[in-house]
Amino acid sequence: MIVKTIKGSFYNPRRDYASSCDYEEEDEMISGKQRHTLTNLIYEKIGDKDERERWLNQLEDMTSVDAEDAIFDFLSARWR
Numbered sequence: 001m002i003v004k005t006i007k008g009s010f011y012n013p014r015r016d017y018a019s020s021c022d023y024e025e026e027d028e029m030i031s032g033k034q035r036h037t038l039t040n041l042i043y044e045k046i047g048d049k050d051e052r053e054r055w056l057n058q059l060e061d062m063t064s065v066d067a068e069d070a071i072f073d074f075l076s077a078r079w080r
Helices: 032-045 049-061 064-075
Strands: 003-006 015-018
Touching: 032 049, 032 064
Parallel strands: none
Antiparallel strands: 003 015
C-alpha cells in the first residue's frame, strides 16, 4: 500500500490517503482503533443526544474509508 501525506497547516491538519491502486481497502469495515477514536470524538463534539445516537448507530455499517473521512471531519473542525 502506498500512503501519501498532505502537508498540513494550522487550519488544515495533515491527512494521509491511499493511492488509487489500493481498491481492496475501500470495502474493509471500520477497524477497532477507528471505532474507538470516532466514539470518543462523537461524545466530545456532539452535544445533541439524538444526533449522537444516530452517529453511534452508524458505526457498525461504516467502512474504513468512511470512518477515516468522519475522523478527519471531526478533527478539522468541520463539525458544529
